[in-house]
Amino acid sequence: MFSSDGCGHTVLGPESGTFASINYPQTYPNNTVCEWEIRVQPSQKIIFKFGDFDIEDSTSCHLSYLRLYNGIGPGRSEFGKYCGLGIQGDKVIESESNEATVQFMSGIHVSGRGFLVSYSTSNISDLITCLDKGSHFTEPEFSKYCPAGCLTPFGDISGTIPHGYRDSSLLCMAAVHAGVVSNFLGGRINVVMSKGIPYYESTLANNVSSKLGPLSASLFTFKTNGCYGTLGMESGVIGDSQINASSVLQWHDPSGQFHVWGPEKARLKKPGSPWAAFHTDEPQWLQIDLKKEKKITGIITTGSTLGEYSFYVSAYRILSRHEGQDWKVYKEANSDLDMIFRGNSNNYQEVRNNFIPPIVARYIQINPVEWHQKAALKVELLGCQLYQPSLARAPSQSLPPLRSTGNPPKFAETTFPPVVKNNSVTPKVTKGWWKGMKQFLPAKNAEPDDTSVRYNSSEMSRLRARNASTVIQTEPAEYAQPLVAGTLRQGSSFKPEEDPEAGYSDPDGNGHYDAPVSEIYHAYAEPLPVSSPEYATPIVMEISGHPTGTLASAASCTFKSMGSTGPSVVGNPSTLSPRTEGASSGQAGYDTPKGTVIPMPAEELGYQVPNSVPHTSATSDA
Numbered sequence: 001m002f003s004s005d006g007c008g009h010t011v012l013g014p015e016s017g018t019f020a021s022i023n024y025p026q027t028y029p030n031n032t033v034c035e036w037e038i039r040v041q042p043s044q045k046i047i048f049k050f051g052d053f054d055i056e057d058s059t060s061c062h063l064s065y066l067r068l069y070n071g072i073g074p075g076r077s078e079f080g081k082y083c084g085l086g087i088q089g090d091k092v093i094e095s096e097s098n099e100a101t102v103q104f105m106s107g108i109h110v111s112g113r114g115f116l117v118s119y120s121t122s123n124i125s126d127l128i129t130c131l132d133k134g135s136h137f138t139e140p141e142f143s144k145y146c147p148a149g150c151l152t153p154f155g156d157i158s159g160t161i162p163h164g165y166r167d168s169s170l171l172c173m174a175a176v177h178a179g180v181v182s183n184f185l186g187g188r189i190n191v192v193m194s195k196g197i198p199y200y201e202s203t204l205a206n207n208v209s210s211k212l213g214p215l216s217a218s219l220f221t222f223k224t225n226g227c228y229g230t231l232g233m234e235s236g237v238i239g240d241s242q243i244n245a246s247s248v249l250q251w252h253d254p255s256g257q258f259h260v261w262g263p264e265k266a267r268l269k270k271p272g273s274p275w276a277a278f279h280t281d282e283p284q285w286l287q288i289d290l291k292k293e294k295k296i297t298g299i300i301t302t303g304s305t306l307g308e309y310s311f312y313v314s315a316y317r318i319l320s321r322h323e324g325q326d327w328k329v330y331k332e333a334n335s336d337l338d339m340i341f342r343g344n345s346n347n348y349q350e351v352r353n354n355f356i357p358p359i360v361a362r363y364i365q366i367n368p369v370e371w372h373q374k375a376a377l378k379v380e381l382l383g384c385q386l387y388q389p390s391l392a393r394a395p396s397q398s399l400p401p402l403r404s405t406g407n408p409p410k411f412a413e414t415t416f417p418p419v420v421k422n423n424s425v426t427p428k429v430t431k432g433w434w435k436g437m438k439q440f441l442p443a444k445n446a447e448p449d450d451t452s453v454r455y456n457s458s459e460m461s462r463l464r465a466r467n468a469s470t471v472i473q474t475e476p477a478e479y480a481q482p483l484v485a486g487t488l489r490q491g492s493s494f495k496p497e498e499d500p501e502a503g504y505s506d507p508d509g510n511g512h513y514d515a516p517v518s519e520i521y522h523a524y525a526e527p528l529p530v531s532s533p534e535y536a537t538p539i540v541m542e543i544s545g546h547p548t549g550t551l552a553s554a555a556s557c558t559f560k561s562m563g564s565t566g567p568s569v570v571g572n573p574s575t576l577s578p579r580t581e582g583a584s585s586g587q588a589g590y591d592t593p594k595g596t597v598i599p600m601p602a603e604e605l606g607y608q609v610p611n612s613v614p615h616t617s618a619t620s621d622a
Contacts, residue, residue, distance in 0.1 A: 005032050009153060011183065013147075013186060015040065016124070016185075018147050022034070028106050038119060041121065048117055049092050049120075049128075055114065066104050070099070116129065120147055143189065166196070167216050171191065184332065194221070233268055234267055238289075245262070249374060273304065273309075287365045295385070296383040300382070301313065301344060302377075309373075313344060315369050358383065
């Protein structure tokens with residue numbers, strides 16, 4: 001806790017925190033006092049690290065000073081008194097117990113910025129302060145501990161995920177913006193430095209606004225556990241019937257057309273109108289059913305995205321529940337207060353909020369508490385499947401082949417590289433052996449064979465058994481995939497099936513965090529050089545083995561939808577009538593190495609890719 005009139009920015013967490021003198025980094029006022037009382041776990045001591053310290057030195061710290069005490073209350077004992085520039089930025093001070101009091105006193109003075117200090121428990125050896133920047137570190141990769149309270153009113157950042165943050169940005173404030181740590185809890189960050197880019201975006205996330213930034217020599221981004229995939233609002237994996245709302249805005253225009261802004265329209269990046277609530281004088285909500293429990297790590301929202309309708313939600317609560325249980329409101333860290341998330345400040349910009357800790361639930365409800373004109377939303381949820389131990393490692397035995405059912409096959413989530421067999425026949429050595437060899441050589445002007453080799457599930461199972469040792473586990477996706485080892489690159493000949501039930505992989509590629517879950521294994525065939533024939537059979541007299549293909553990484557594809565505008569809202573609202581419609585999926589075939597054709601039924605040649613279909617609406621709003 002803290003008290004009196006000399007206290008500045010303060011966040012005191014259970015394991016770490018940050019506090020500063022009043023007006024920091026400007027000169028503190030005369031004749032002020034503030035005390036901070038800090039308590040951590042009984043088995044720990046308290047480490048103090050100063051990011052900045054400048055208290056005017058006068059008469060040996062008699063008038064203005066910072067004093068540290070072991071303990072809280074009347075029995076406390078002083079163990080340090082500082083003024084002037086007596087504490088350097090790298091100096092660490094440790095208390096003798098799990099309780100400490102910090103007292104700041106200012107007398108009459110003419111200069112001095114004051115101070116900013118962070119603290120943590122003594123078991124954390126790599127604490128940094130809220131003033132540390134990316135440019136302060138030279139290692140290409142490093143791990144540090146950010147204290148709570150780094151969402152400060154001073155300092156700034158430039159950039160966003162996944163592209164990265166300018167090296168002049170404050171590290172811990174950028175980590176809050178990226179959703180890596182909570183401002184109320186702090187936490188560990190794993191940082192990757194890389195070459196800078198010409199331009200850094202301005203975005204709003206987790207109540208932190210990043211600024212536009214020019215070219216820099218380097219940038220940084222963060223490694224994460226990869227649980228930031230889009231859960232299916234934009235792609236259509238979440239069907240229309242899974243989205244409901246408290247009320248729906250609807251009206252007749254002067255031409256007699258009936259307009260409905262139903263809950264099925266609340267899909268991020270989709271052109272046309274959003275969901276909007278009809279009522280403005282009672283609690284409203286938008287509800288999403290994920291069909292099964294998922295780990296939900298964040299949400300992205302926009303307003304109407306239509307120029308003529310400046311409708312958006314500026315603040316909201318999040319509620320969640322399991323099947324058959326009551327709704328629970330997401331709370332502030334270490335508090336019983338409802339967490340109020342900062343929403344949009346206009347009707348078109350995307351705003352992201354992360355849940356730290358994450359939510360585990362089947363149902364999510366967004367409850368607007370403040371809005372502009374009308375409560376209107378387009379939404380995407382971020383997260384992943386719950387961890388399943390059975391998927392954590394590749395099976396040691398091959399699975400039995402799947403029988404054709406007339407539907408596109410659903411391959412197992414663990415896939416393996418195909419073995420390309422050398423089916424050439426060794427020719428007999430005779431006097432006319434050269435003529436015999438000509439039958440195995442390509443003609444001079446032969447056109448390349450466009451036939452693709454396609455593998456069904458039984459073939460993949462058989463191949464897996466004979467080459468299971470070459471399985472590669474994909475690394476969890478990180479914020480800036482091009483900057484870290486194990487990232488994906490284009491040109492692969494194979495890619496695994498997108499499981500519509502998983503829901504967290506975004507086929508449209510527009511998600512900020514689109515990534516596979518770490519427990520799923522994938523292996524891919526590496527593309528051959530364009531200048532050489534694919535899988536050409538060497539001219540040998542004896543063939544002793546069957547070389548396998550090498551492995552590469554998956555290619556990624558992106559699709560973006562163009563926005564459109566909606567009609568003008570005129571006339572009187574009508575009776576509520578929410579509408580829902582179904583979503584369908586498209587199909588795309590495996591693109592595999594060229595060579596020998598393996599016959600198989602046409603229905604087994606594709607894998608399912610969830611894709612949204614434009615909704616047929618009562619009007620042209622869709």
